[in-house]
Amino acid sequence: MFESLTEKFGGIFRSLAGRGRLSESNIQEALEQVRTALLEADVNYQVARDFVDQVAKAAIGQEVLKTLRPDQVFVKVIHDEMVRLMGPVDAKIPFKSPGPTVIMMAGLQGSGKTTTCGKLAKVIQDRGHRPLLVACDCHRPAAIEQLMVVGSMVGAPVFSEGIGDPVRIARRGVKAAAEQNADVVIVDTAGRLHIDQAMMQEAKDIAKAVQPDQIYLVCDAMTGQDAVTSAKEFNAALELSGVILTKLDGDARGGAALSVKAVTGKPIKFVGVGEKMDRLEEFHPDRMADRILGMGDVVSLVEKAQAAVDVQEAARMQEKLRKAQFGLDDFLVQIRQMRKMGPLREILAMVPGMGAALKDLPIDERELDQTEAIIHSMTPTERSDPDLIDASRRRRIARGCGLDPQDVAGLVKSFGQVKELVRQMQGAGAFGGAKRAAQQQMAQINLFGPLHKKRQRSTRKRKDRKRRSR
Ligand SMILES: Nc1nc2c(ncn2[C@@H]2O[C@H](COP(=O)(O)OP(=O)(O)OP(=O)(O)O)[C@@H](O)[C@H]2O)c(=O)[nH]1
Ligand SMILES: [Mg+2]
Structure with missing residues (x-):
């Protein structure tokens, strides 16, 4: 995942090693490299700029603790900024009782909505609930058939009325939850190649009809900034609860993962890391930052050193108090x-x-x-x-x-x-x-x-x- 970005950061950190202290002059070059690396990973321009500004503010003048090297401190600063950029996020799905909790999926064509319906159903089953899938991508028989297959793979019932009016089917699907013994309804919807009025209107009509408790936008990480742009438009039309970023197992560069929260204000809740039904993971900004930087051990080293300083500081305070x-x-x-x-x-x-x-x-x-x-x-x-x-x-x-x-x-x-x-x-x-x-x-x-x-x-x-x- 994001290999080239990880490699670039590795180079930047190495070039900082051996410096005595993080200062404005020796860090400038590194910051410029960070900015370039982010842009090459297809991070939104404004997001990359703000990110570098924040890192500069946090890094310059940081005392490099005796036990740490400046590159290690810089790793930690970058890590923390990445966490801030992508979070906070609550990976819980709020289930309501009495149900059914209605979850609607939206997204462009081929982003992974139908596949993710199945994966999400599995996650929901693992959390002790009984999901029903509703086939509201009902313009093409193949789309309905695909949802049926996905449902049978995870052992979840599928509600379908064949080709028909998606709004009506959504409404009837939610009503059918009780008789299917389901307490969660996942609504699959139709995508188009690009944002267009008809698709947005259909999604809005479905949302209006069934008042989903959660609306998740499914985005293809491989499409980088396009994913972020479409997320922005979907969010304006639908009031999303969060984003599910798919295909992170491919050679996505990282731009979508790093920009989507900053641009839309909506966090990534889950990530798809494979085609199989068990390949959906909760999104944790800190783990993602660890993965991108490939420096988890350095981050914990710095945390320990900083905690030690805090302990020394606390002891000094106690002594002062005592006297x-x-x-x-x-x-x-x-x-x-x-x-x-x-x-x-x-x-x-x-x-x-x-x-x-x-x-x-x-x-x-x-x-x-x-x-x-x-x-x-x-x-x-x-x-x-x-x-x-x-x-x-x-x-x-x-x-x-x-x-x-x-x-x-x-x-x-x-x-x-x-x-x-x-x-x-x-x-x-x-x-x-x-x-x-x-x-x-x-x-x-x-x-x-x-x-x-x-x-x-x-x-x-x-x-x-x-x-x-x-
Ligand atoms: N490698 C990988 N492939 C994925 C992932 N999620 C979905 N896919 C694949 O992406 C392709 C499109 O997925 P679908 O679920 O059909 O996408 P969709 O959004 O429902 O597409 P439409 O219904 O045509 O709008 C399929 O081949 C999936 O197997 C993922 O996380 N990793
Ligand atoms: Mg589909």
């Missing part, structure tokens, strides 16, 4: 580290059991921005010793970050409380009860909440005003 030298500057570093991991909501959602609880929680990334802004408006001395901040300094800081002096006071107060509690917790090593109490108190201090509190305040004010005016 009560922990200032707002260090706090800022901590916020940044945390944000590096992704949006706060996503980080928290990864904690088991948090997903549902998060739904109603007012998490606002802007609150973190505010906390950062307040700290930024402080002088270095104020950051390391927030006790210095009196009323006039508070006003100055507030002006600097465009907030209320109260917000500044709130942050300083919360920070003081945390420091005090940390001190208590460390002092209370022998007394489990006191330590737990301190931890509980800690959880109630909201260091990230000036904006949120302000919002509550202003709502209260508004309500007061309303009451008074009555």
Whole structure:
């Protein structure tokens, strides 16, 4: 898969080895080569340009950790950017209950729709459901016959009324699900050689009639940018749920895989890697990036080295805390580290059991921005010793970050409380009860909440005003 792209990246990485540090000058050449490699792999022009810009931003000035070479760091940067470019994607198929869950396939002629109907039916069976295939490519007897064959290969029933009106057949197919003991319906549709009005209209009419829960666009990876262009048009007409990219086992160059999410906003959900019915795989951006770069071991090496540095950093922070030298500057570093991991909501959602609880929680990334802004408006001395901040300094800081002096006071107060509690917790090593109490108190201090509190305040004010005016 994508051999020539993999080879080119290999060459680029080799040429970076031996440099001391990733700098603007020594990386420029490598970036230019990355751009060329992407364009030659038929990656969309704009996507390639943005990609290189992002890599440049992420790579330049990256400290090359003692244990790592610059080419290794560059591999990791490229890998992460590729993952970002192709993801995120959820490979789950949302089944609804009661069913049937209706899945519609769309795509150009020969892209692999009918074959993929069978493969997808197999994936769905493996996930414990009972799919029914519906033959809505009903202009040609051969197309219906092909779906019948595919169905029998995977042991899935096929609903067909022969040549006829695809909209009517789609509707009746969905109705037939119950009597066929099926809880998922997969609708095969007709493709044309090129996007044309008649095909789009037919697809739209079918979608309108059966209101599919999922619409998957089947794209042939071998057609590169043409696949991406057609995906864009289909998406405008049909509101796709995702893309299934087929024929990745052939000599596709990689352009479609790398561009489709950036151009359409819709992720690839599955990839076809062969003609047989068991050749459909879930799409995972990180695994795909590993495959393209062929550098999975380097990526994990860099991750380990970075994690080790984070551990050292954490130990340094703990030591500072212990000596009560922990200032707002260090706090800022901590916020940044945390944000590096992704949006706060996503980080928290990864904690088991948090997903549902998060739904109603007012998490606002802007609150973190505010906390950062307040700290930024402080002088270095104020950051390391927030006790210095009196009323006039508070006003100055507030002006600097465009907030209320109260917000500044709130942050300083919360920070003081945390420091005090940390001190208590460390002092209370022998007394489990006191330590737990301190931890509980800690959880109630909201260091990230000036904006949120302000919002509550202003709502209260508004309500007061309303009451008074009555
Ligand atoms: N190598 C390979 N071949 C595939 C893959 N998916 C589909 N094909 C082949 O591509 C050809 C076209 O597939 P179909 O499923 O008939 O495509 P379609 O979109 O239904 O085509 P129309 O109904 O004519 O619009 C067939 O020969 C398939 O075997 C794949 O992932 N890998
Ligand atoms: Mg077909």
